Amino acid sequence: MIEVIATLLRWLQLASNMILVGSCVFLAIAGSFHSPWVARLQRALPWLGFLLLAGLLGILATTTAQATGVDDNAWRPQAWLALIQNTRMGHIWVGRAVLAVLVTAIALYIRRAPAARWRYVLCASVATLTLAVGSLASHSAAEELSLLSVLPYALHIILASVWFGALPAFLVVCFACTQPTARAPHPGIQTGAIARIHELFQSREEAVQAGAQALRRFSVMALPVMLAVIATGIIITDRMVDTSYGALVATEYGWLLNAKIALLGVVLIIAARARSTWLPLLGMPAPDTASDNGAAAGAKLRKWVSFEFVLALGIVLLATIVANTVPAKHAIIQNWPYSFRFSLAATWGEPSVMIRVWLGVALLVLSTGAVALGRVRQWDKKRRLGIPAVLALLALAVGLPPLAIDAYPETYRRTPVPFDTISIANGSALFAENCVACHGLQGKGNGVLAKSFAKPPVDMLTEPHTAKHTAGDFFHWLTYGIPDTGMPTFADKLSEEDRWDVVNFLHAMSRGYQARLMSPRVVPNQPQPAMGPPNFSYSASDGASGTLKDFRGQKNVLLVLFSWPQSRERLEALSRLSPALQAANTVLLAVPEDDLAPQELAAIAADVPFPVITQGAAGIVQSYTLFRRTLNKPDLLGEGTLPDHMEFLVDRFGYLRARWIPDADGPGWRDTEMLMQQVAQLNREKEILPPPGDHVH
Template identity: 50%
Template sequence: MLEVIAAAARWFQLAANLIILGSCVFLVIAGKEKQIYSAQWVEKLERLFPKLAISIIIGLVIVLAATIGQVTGGTSKLLQAQVWFDFINNTQTGKIWSGHLISAVLLTLSVIFLRKSEKARGRYFLCALIASVPLIADAMVSHSASEGMTIANIAPYALHIILAGVWLGGLPALLLLKYKYVKQVKSSKSSFMDAQILNRFSTMALPVMLLIVLTGIIVGDRTIDGHYAALVATPYGWLLSGKILLLCIILVIAASVRSYWLPLFANSKDSLVTKKSAAGMRKWVRIEFLLAVVLLFIATLIANNTTPAKHALIEDWPFPFRFSIVATWGMDNVAVQVWCGLATAGAALIVLYFGRKANWSLKRLIAIPAVLVISGLAIALPPLTIEAYPETYLRPLVPYDVISISYGAELYAEHCVDCHGFQGKGNGIKARTLSTVLPDMLTEPHTTEHTPGDFYYWISFGMENTDMPGYADQLSEEDRWDLVNYVYALSRGYQARILSPEIIPNRKNIQPPVFAYTAHDGTSGILQDFRGDQPVLLVIFSWPESKKRIEQLKQSYANLKTENLAILAVPAGTLTSKELSEVTKDLPFPLVVEGAQEIVQSYALSRRTMNRPDLLGRGSIPDHMEFLIDRDGYLRARWVPLAEETGWRNIEVLLKQIELLNKENKSAIAADEYIR
C-alpha cells in the first residue's frame, strides 16, 4: 500500500512540476507584446501556478513519509520527529529529498512573486529555470543515478525530464489559449497573433520531441545494457514497451495537429472555420495531454518501482524462440533477407514524404507506411530467430569463480569427456559411435552464440534429436551450473589466445574468473577487492623454474608499486617447506597458499597463444604464466614465456602496460561475477 501511495505522490508532484515549467516556457515564446500577458487565458494559467507549486511540496512530504514507512516496516513511527530527522540526516535519499524540498519551496516563492509582480517575459523565463531545479533533484534518485552520482549518469535523465516538461507542460497553456475560440469567435487580429504563438510552440516542439527521444534512447540503453530480452519478459520491459507505444500514438496526434489543424486555423479568413479548427485542435491536444499524463505515470513507475532491465531476472522465458544476430548472421541468405526487409520498412519513409507532398488523407498517410513497416519486419526478423527455452535467460546460480570451474572440470571428466574430448573439441573416444556430429565447444563460438541458460537447459534435459542426454536426475542444480561455468571457461580461455604482453587500449571483453585466497603472511581477500583501485598482476609460477623471474619481480617491486600495481604470486604445484621458505624470503607481495590449485587450473585454460594453440590431447600447462587484470576486473594482457620469450622479461615493457591501464578512464560497468 505504501508503495502505491509513494508512486501516486511522485507522479502527482512531478506532473505539477512539469506543468509549471512547460507553461512558463510557453509564455516565454508567446512574444514580447504586453497585451498577450494580460489575456484572460494567461490569467487563468497563472492562477494554477501557486496550487501546483504547493502540490509539489505536499507530494514530496507524502513520498518521504511512504519511504520512511517502507524502511521502518510500517506507519507506527511516522509521528516521531526523530525518525524523520535521522532518515533525512543519515541517508543519501534523505539528503537529496531535502534539496528537492528546498528547490520546491523556492519554486513556490517564485510563482507567488510572479503573480504579484509586473507581467513580463523575463519573469516567466526565471520561473522556468527555477522549475528545472526540482527536476534535476528528481533525476538524482533515478535508476541512472544508482550507477553512480556523476554528471555523465545524471545529465541525460535530467535533460530528458526537463525537455518532457517543456513539451508536456506547454499543452495546458495551449488548451487554455484555444478555449476562448470554442466559447466565442475572436477578431482576426487576435487570431493572427494567437496563430503566431501556436506556430512558435509547434516549431519549438519538434526539436524538443526529437531530443526527448534521443535522451530517452541514451537513458534506456544504459538501463537495458544489451539485455533486450527483458523488454518482453519483465515488468520493466512491459512498462517501457507501453511507454514507447503511447509515445508513438502521441507523436501521430502531434503530427496531425501540426500538419492539418494548425495550418487550417492560421490560414482561415472565416470566423466559423477559425472556431471549428480551434475546437478540433483543442480536442486532439486534450487527448494528447491525457495520454502524456498516463505516459508520465508509466515513466514514474519505471523510474521508481521497477528493476532496470540489465538487473532484472528472467526466470521463465515465455517464447519458444529469440532473436540473435550473432548466431544467425553467418547462415545462408540470412543477410540478404534481412537487408531486403529493412529496405522494405525504410521505403515507408519515402512513401510518407511523397504522401504528404501529394496531400493524402490522414488514414492513407498512416496505413500505407504502416503496411510497409510491418511487411519489412515480417521479412527481416524470422531469419534472425533461434530456438529458445524457459531457462534461456536464467541468471546463473553459481558465480563464475575458480572453485566452480574446478568442480565443473571434475564433473566434465566424469560425465562428458568420453564424447566431447579432453578439450571440448567433440573428439572423445565415443564420438565416432554417435548418430550426430558433436560440436567443437573450444574453437567454435558456441558460448557467444548461446546463453548460459541454453547450456544449462541442454545439460539438464538433453538436446532434442541428438544423443545428448539430460543430467537433471544425476546432478544437482549447482553441479549443472558448475559444468556451464567450465564450458564457458574452456571457450573464453581459447578466445584469450588473442592476448599478448601488450594491452589494446580500452578493449575490455575478456572476463576472467574471480577467486578468494589466503596468503603466506596470513592476509586474505578476493580478486574483487582490487576493483576500482589497482590493476593486478597474477603470477603463476613453478619452483625452481621461475626462480629468476620471482627474484626479478622482488627487485622491481618498488617501481611496480609506484605505478599502483598489486601482485599476487600463485604456485603451480605444492611447495615443500624448504621451497616455501626460499620463495617467501624477502617477498614483498602476497604468495597464495590456499586456493592456489583452483586458480592455476582455471587460469591455465587461458594459456593458449596465437603461435601455440595447444589443441592436441589433454593439452599442457606451461611452467610460468602471468596475467594482467585491470581496475574494472577485465583480463587485458598475458605473458607466457614458453610461447613469447621476451615479453615482460623486460620490466620496462610491463611498466608501460600498467601506465596505459592507469591512464584509462574507469569503466562505468565492472566485470560481472556471473557469466552472461
C-alpha cells in the first residue's frame, strides 16, 4: 500500500510542478494584457505551489518508510530528519523543498500584482530549477552524477513541462474564447443600454482575439518543443536500455515505456489536428459564416484538448512509475516469452533479406507520401486513412519477417559467469573434451566427425557466429542441443556454470580471431579493432595482487607474456624502460608462459623491477594465447602454436588497443621509443567508449 501512495504523491508533485512551469511559460508567451482567463490562471498558480509542497512532504514521509522498512516512520518527523541529514536523497529533497517554497511565494506575489511577463518568467525559472534538482535523483544520476548524464533527463522533463504544463492554461483560454457570442441587441432597447452592450461586445471580441492569438503563439512554439522532448527521450531510453533492446518487450520497464509511447502517439495526432485544422478557425470575426465554423472548431478544440490533457496526465503517471522501475539494461530476463526475435546482425547480408527489407522501407515511404498526397488532393476520410494504413501494414509484412530468427527462453538471459581467464580456461578444457570431435581443435567446424553430418558444424572461429547470436542462444544449444544437426544435449553432462564457461570460451576464441587486425600501433581515438580483454586475478612476486579491472580509470597496462630464456634480452630492455613507463602512468605485468620452477621464477623476479605474476599465470596464458593471430600468421590449422613472446597494451579505460608479437610483427616494440609513443597516444585520449562489460552478451 505504501508503494501505491508513494507513486501517487510523486505523480501529484511532478504534475503540479510541470503545470507551474507550463502555465507561466504560456502566460509569458501570451503577453501582458487584462483578460478574465489571465486572472483565473494567476489565481491558480499559488494552489499549484501548495500542491507541490504537499506532494514533496508526502514523498519525504513515504520515502522514509520505504528506506527504513518501517511503515510507522512515515509519521515520525525524527525519522524524516535522519533521512534528510544522512542520505543523498534527503539532500536533494531539501533543495527541491526550498525551491518549491520560493516558487509558491512568487506565485502568491503574481496573484496580487498586475500582469507582467518578467514575473511569469521568474516563476517559470524557479519552477524549472525545482525540476532540475529533482533530476538528480533519476536513474541517470544514480549511475553517474555528472552534467552529461543528468542533462538529457533534466531537459526532457523541463521541455515536457512546457508542453504538458501549458495544457490547463490552453484549456482555460479555449473555454474563454469559445463561449456563445452575444447577438445584436433588440431595437426596442434604449440607446444608452445599446451603447453599453456594444462596448461589452467589442471588449469581449478583443479578449477572444487576444486569447486566440495566444493559443496560436503557443502552438508555434509547441512543435519544436515536442520534437526536443522526443529527441531527449530517445537519448534517455538508449541509456536505460543500452544493448538490451529485447528488454523493451519483455520487462516491466519496457511495457511501461511502450504504454507511455503509445499514449504520446495519440497525443501527437490530436495536437497535429488541433494545429492544422481547429486553431486557424478560432477567433473568426462575427457575424459571418466563418464565425460558425470557428464556433464548431472551438467546440472540437475544447473536447479534444481536454482528452489530450487526460492522456498527458496518464503519461506523467507512467513516467513517475518508470522512474522508480529497474531500467531495462539492469532488468533480468529469465525467460524470453517469444519464439522469435529480430536481428540485423544475424540476417543482414543475405540478398533475399536485403531486397525484402528495402522493399518494406520503400512501401513505408510510400505510406508517408500517401498521407501528404491525401491532404493535397483532399481525399475523403476513408481513402485518407485507409491507403496509408494498408501501405504501412504491407511494409511491415514485407520487411520484418526476413529479419526474424529463432529465439529461446534463455536468449536474453544475462551470463552469470564473468568473462575472465578462469572461466575461459575451464571452458577451453571442456570444449577440448566434448566438442573437438565435431567442431575441430580451433572451432572451425572441421573435426573428424564433421563429414558425417548432412550439414557440417558451423565455423565458430572465422565466421562472426558469436556476434550474430546471443550468449543465451549458445547456452540453450549447449543445454538442449539442436534438432536435426547432430548437436547433442549437454544438460546432463555439464553443470550450468560449465556451460556458461564454454560460452565464454567461444566468445574469447572469436575475439581472438578478430584481434588479427591489431598491430603494434594504436589507432588514435578509434575503438575498433579495440576490444575488452578477459579480466584476470593475479598474485605477483613482489607481493602485489589484484585484477586487471583494478587499473580501469587509473593506469594503462602493458601485459608481457614471456618465455625463458628466450625473452631474457627483452625483459632486460623492459627493466631499463620501467621508470619511463611508470612516469607515463603505465603498469607492466610480466606473465611466464612456461611452468617454471619456483627457484627459477624467483631468480627472474629478482632481476626485474616490475611484478612477475606467480599465481594465475596459467589461466592468463591460456586465454591470451587466443589473441595470437595476425594477418600474416592466421594460425588456423592444428592445435595452434604459442608464440615465444607476446605483449598487449590495455588502455586505462579497459580496452585492448595494441599488440606486439615479435615472431609475426617484426621489430615493433624492440624500438622502445615506438612503444612509448603508443603509450603517449593512449594518455592523450579521452574516453572513447564506456568501459567494457564484465559479461558477454
